[in-house]
Amino acid sequence: MTFLSELLAWFTDPLNWQGTSGIPIRTWEHIQYSVAATLIAALIALPISLYLGHTGRGGLLAINIANIGRAIPSLGLIIMAFILLGLNIVPVMIALVALAIPPIVTNTYIGIRNVNREVRDAAGGMGMTGWQILTRVEIPVALPLIMAGLRTSAVQVVATATLAAYLSFGGLGRFLFDGLALQDYEQLTGGALLIAALSLITEFALARVQAVIVPKGLAKRNATAAVDAKMSGRAGVASSGA
Amino acid sequence: MITFNSVSKRFADGTTAVDSLSLEVPDGEIAVFVGPSGCGKTTTLRMVNRMIEPTDGVIEVDGKNILKEDPAELRRRIGYVIQQIGLFPHRTIRENIGTVPGLVGWDKKRTQERVDELIEVVGLQEDSGDRYPHELSGGQQQRVGVARALAVDPPIMLMDEPFGAVDPIVRTRLQEEFLRLQQEVQKTIVFVTHDIDEAIKMGDRIALLSQGGHLEQYATPEEMLASPANEFVADFLGGERGLKQLALISVSDVDAQSGPVVTLEDTRAHASEVAGDANTDWVVVVDDARHLRGWVSIEELNGQRNVGEGNIHAFSAEVKSGDSLRTALNAMVTSRTGVAARVGEGGIYEGIVTHRLINEELSKPAQHTPD
Ligand SMILES: Nc1ncnc2c1ncn2[C@@H]1O[C@H](COP(=O)(O)OP(=O)(O)OP(=O)(O)O)[C@@H](O)[C@H]1O
Ligand SMILES: [Mg+2]
Numbered sequence: 001m002t003f004l005s006e007l008l009a010w011f012t013d014p015l016n017w018q019g020t021s022g023i024p025i026r027t028w029e030h031i032q033y034s035v036a037a038t039l040i041a042a043l044i045a046l047p048i049s050l051y052l053g054h055t056g057r058g059g060l061l062a063i064n065i066a067n068i069g070r071a072i073p074s075l076g077l078i079i080m081a082f083i084l085l086g087l088n089i090v091p092v093m094i095a096l097v098a099l100a101i102p103p104i105v106t107n108t109y110i111g112i113r114n115v116n117r118e119v120r121d122a123a124g125g126m127g128m129t130g131w132q133i134l135t136r137v138e139i140p141v142a143l144p145l146i147m148a149g150l151r152t153s154a155v156q157v158v159a160t161a162t163l164a165a166y167l168s169f170g171g172l173g174r175f176l177f178d179g180l181a182l183q184d185y186e187q188l189t190g191g192a193l194l195i196a197a198l199s200l201i202t203e204f205a206l207a208r209v210q211a212v213i214v215p216k217g218l219a220k221r222n223a224t225a226a227v228d229a230k231m232s233g234r235a236g237v238a239s240s241g242a
Numbered sequence: 243m244i245t246f247n248s249v250s251k252r253f254a255d256g257t258t259a260v261d262s263l264s265l266e267v268p269d270g271e272i273a274v275f276v277g278p279s280g281c282g283k284t285t286t287l288r289m290v291n292r293m294i295e296p297t298d299g300v301i302e303v304d305g306k307n308i309l310k311e312d313p314a315e316l317r318r319r320i321g322y323v324i325q326q327i328g329l330f331p332h333r334t335i336r337e338n339i340g341t342v343p344g345l346v347g348w349d350k351k352r353t354q355e356r357v358d359e360l361i362e363v364v365g366l367q368e369d370s371g372d373r374y375p376h377e378l379s380g381g382q383q384q385r386v387g388v389a390r391a392l393a394v395d396p397p398i399m400l401m402d403e404p405f406g407a408v409d410p411i412v413r414t415r416l417q418e419e420f421l422r423l424q425q426e427v428q429k430t431i432v433f434v435t436h437d438i439d440e441a442i443k444m445g446d447r448i449a450l451l452s453q454g455g456h457l458e459q460y461a462t463p464e465e466m467l468a469s470p471a472n473e474f475v476a477d478f479l480g481g482e483r484g485l486k487q488l489a490l491i492s493v494s495d496v497d498a499q500s501g502p503v504v505t506l507e508d509t510r511a512h513a514s515e516v517a518g519d520a521n522t523d524w525v526v527v528v529d530d531a532r533h534l535r536g537w538v539s540i541e542e543l544n545g546q547r548n549v550g551e552g553n554i555h556a557f558s559a560e561v562k563s564g565d566s567l568r569t570a571l572n573a574m575v576t577s578r579t580g581v582a583a584r585v586g587e588g589g590i591y592e593g594i595v596t597h598r599l600i601n602e603e604l605s606k607p608a609q610h611t612p613d
Contacts, residue, residue, distance in 0.1 A: 122328030125293055126341050126390070127318030140332045215332035217374030 003185070010186040021174065023194065029170035030198060033161040037093055038154045041100030046146075049105040053112025053142070054134045063109060066102035074099050074160050082167060092164045099160055100153035107149025111142030140215050147210040154206060158199045172198065243269050244290060244398065244430060249299035251285050251455070259285040260455035262299070267447070270428040274445035276435055277478070282455030283434040284325060287400050290432060291320045303398065318346050321391035325402040325434070327383050329375035335361075335386050336371040342393045360389040365419060381408040384416065392427075399431045405440070417443055438479060442467070442486055450475055464490055468604075484604055485568055493570055494563035496603055498584045498593025501526050506535065506550035510543045524579055526591065527554050534560065534591040537579055557583040561595065567603065570595045 010016060017023050045066075052059045074095045081091030115138050123133045139146070165173030175191025178184070211219070244267040251260040259282040267273040275283045288294040289301055292313040301308050308316055329338050336357050343353040361371055364385040375383055388404055404420075405413045417440065424431070435441055441448050442463045450458045450466070452474055459471035467487040470476040479486065502520035504513045506529055513525045517540050527535040527549055538552040546552050559573030561582050573582035574597065581594040 116328070116331075118324060118326035118328035119330060121293070121326075122322075122324050123330070125291060125317055125322040125324055125328075127314045127316075127345055129314050132345070137330060137332075141330075217334065217376070218332050 006186045007189055010190045016190075021170075026170055026172050026174055027194065027198065029164075030158070030161055030172045030195075033089075033092065033096065033164050033169075033171055034154065034158045034198075034202070037096030037157045037161065038100050038150070040093065041097045041153060041157075042104060042150060044097070045101045045104035046108060049108035050112060050134065050139070053109045054130070054138060056113065059109050059113065063102075063106050066105040069098045070102040072098065074163060075166070078163055078166065087167060089164070089169060092161075092167060092169060095163060096157050096160060100157050103152035103156070104146075104149040107145045107152070108142065111145030111149075112138050114145070115141045141218065143214045144210070144218060147206065147214065151203060151206045151210070154202050155199050158202050159195060162195060243267065243302075243304060244273075244432065245300075245302040245305075246286075247300040247302070249286075249289065249296045249301055251282070251289060251294060252297045258454050260289070260296070263455065263457050264299075265449055265457065265460045267430055267432060269430050271446040272424065272431040272433050272444055273447045273449060274433045274435060274441040275449045275451060276438055276441040276445075277451035277458075278453065279436055281451040281453050283436070283451060284402055286451070286455065287402055287432055287434050290398075290400055291317045291322055293317075293322075318342055318394065319396055319398070321393075321396040321399040321401075321429075323387045323391045323399070323401040323404040325406065327387045327407065329383055329386055329390075331375055334372050334374060335366070335378070338375065338386055339389045339393055341390055346394060348394075356393060360392055363392070363423065364389040381412040381416070384408060388420070395427075397429060399429050401431060402434045403436070404433070406435075413440075420444075439486070442490065450478060468606075485571070487604060488568040488571055488600065489566045491567045491603060492563065493561050493565050493567060493584055493595060496567070496595070496599055498595055499599065501581070501583075501594035503528060503591065504549050505530060506548070508549050510540075510546055510548065510552075513538070513543060513549050514540050522579075525549070526583065526594065527552075528591045532591050533589045534583055534585050537583075560585045562586070563592070567595070567600055571600060 015022075019025070048062060052062050077095040077098055078091050081094045085091055119137060119141065120133060123137045128136065161171050162173030162176055164171040165177045172191050172195045175187050175194070179186070179188030179191060246263045246265050249260060249263045250258070252258050261282075263286060265273075275286055277283055285294055289296050290303070290308070292308060292311075295309070303316075303320075329335075330341070333341075336354075339357045339360055340353045343356060348356070357371070361368060366382060366385050366389070370378060370382060375386070378386065384405060384407055388401075391399060391401070405416045408416065421444065433444055435444070445463055447460060448463055448466055449460045452458050458478075459466055459475045461471075464487065466475065467479060467483055467490070470479055470483075476483070502516045502522055502524070503526040504516055506527060508516075517523060517525050523541065524537050524539045526537050529535055534557070536554040536556045538549060538554050543549065543552045555578075557573070557579070558577045559569075559582060561570045561573055561584050563584070563586060570582040570584075574580055574595065581596050583594055584592040586592045
């Protein structure tokens with residue numbers, strides 16, 4: 001039998017779709033880790049970067065700190081946290097959250113800072129309070145970039161949640177680590193394909209969400225502006241890493 | 243009324259943008275702040291709604307020190323058209339205009355009605371209400387900026403180069419529409435421009451500032467043109483000061499001379515006598531009902547019995563009481579007679595405007611106040 005037909009056999013084997021180590025349960029575990037990590041990261045990163053963006057203070061510092069988080073390999077972080085905290089899901093979460101924070105911080109901060117000075121100025125001049133300027137003007141206008149950051153984070157988290165299996169937790173990473181240990185290449189490849197598929201679905205799902213929540217007036221206008229900002233954001237990341 | 247009392251602004255970097263400024267903007271008037279770029283116009287304007295805080299001095303609105311008020315509430319009571327327009331890109335035109343009503347808690351229906359009204363008042367097409375700012379032209383965006391500032395009908399308006407981003411033709415139209423609107427709404431307005439002609443046109447008073455925020459002169463346009471306080475003011479007013487002054491005086495402000503006037507039935511001899519008395523070689527011709535017919539030269543009446551038989555020429559331009567002396571002067575220089583004929587309702591002859599009349603008018607000390 002060829003590898004492809006064996007791979008097909010792995011996917012169609014009813015046994016692989018049943019029980020606690022079947023594809024549905026593993027996928028569900030994977031989704032749970034990913035959603036939890038992305039949410040925690042957003043809860044930490046959004047308020048900080050919104051505040052920094054709104055006040056225009058300490059932004060570079062925050063981006064640099066966030067990038068240090070990005071520079072530490074996730075596997076190293078998991079092992080370190082495991083040594084310090086023992087065998088539980090927390091080390092996995094720490095690694096995933098650390099990975100998810102930088103794109104959210106960078107994009108959100110830049111998104112808010114990129115709101116035209118005169119637009120912010122007009123908002124103040126109309127009599128909006130700082131909070132109203134943030135929630136009614138800055139966040140809506142920055143939403144395309146904020147969402148871009150969340151998407152990047154979520155996709156990276158989905159890919160990296162594989163590492164949960166390294167600490168003998170579940171998720172789609174199980175198929176990778178088990179396949180590797182057993183030299184079961186169908187299982188290994190099947191797992192990799194499932195992770196890739198889940199990443200793509202995440203990307204598309206969030207893109208749909210973005211299309212719905214980004215104000216209509218911005219969708220067209222910002223199509224080009226967002227790309228520019230993203231590129232300058234990347235440039236900032238690259239130079240700060242040097 | 244807005245009062246500046248020895249107001250100064252020094253920025254953190256040491257720039258003095260406004261230097262001990264004292265002036266009053268009376269209720270219902272447009273005070274135009276004009277001066278070269280960087281002279282502190284925007285800074286002065288923005289101190290009124292506390293977008294910038296003065297370093298020294300006191301600004302009062304209706305007798306109350308603005309520093310004692312909550313900035314956000316103060317700003318909601320003062321309409322503000324910012325220099326760069328600054329429309330909210332994520333909001334439709336209607337939503338942009340409804341910003342301040344939303345902040346002060348108007349209900350939906352009241353806001354809707356007001357927005358509809360304003361879209362009409364500032365001359366936007368009805369269907370632009372649901373568009374987004376980037377879908378409008380510069381001129382349309384400026385109209386939206388003005389409408390947004392007018393939304394809750396604030397008694398005070400701050401307008402920073404509100405018609406700056408449009409071509410001269412559109413600008414002239416916006417200016418005229420706004421002046422018409424102001425006659426109705428009678429707001430107290432601080433209007434910033436760097437264009438002296440716009441200042442002369444829009445201002446009941448002009449505050450001319452120079453670099454470093456010095457007030458060089460604060461006066462009505464007429465006063466400023468007639469007697470500039472110093473060299474700087476005279477320079478800034480530019481050439482053709484006399485013409486600019488004439489543009490502000492309407493024909494009805496001066497008493498037209500009756501002129502050498504005859505009727506169609508008058509004899510040549512009579513016409514010749516009238517012309518001689520007036521020291522001209524022509525006469526104005528009217529009919530029995532004093533409708534202006536034109537003018538005729540005495541020479542051309544040779545051999546005719548009465549004026550009606552002569553070759554009557556139309557005046558190259560007739561002026562009406564609402565026209566400016568500048569328009570009259572233009573009519574004069576293009577007319578063979580060297581005068582402008584003034585007509586009233588139904589073409590009734592009212593008299594002539596002459597060079598002498600204009601000279602006298604220009605040499606008078608300024609006394610033409612607005613309104
Ligand atoms: N935030 C600031 N910090 C430092 N200097 C400033 C600041 N804002 C304005 N200035 C300076 O203050 C002076 C007056 O500026 P302002 O914007 O009031 O000028 P303006 O008369 O409105 O000019 P323009 O016609 O170009 O709009 C300028 O020299 C400007 O550079
Ligand atoms: Mg300015």
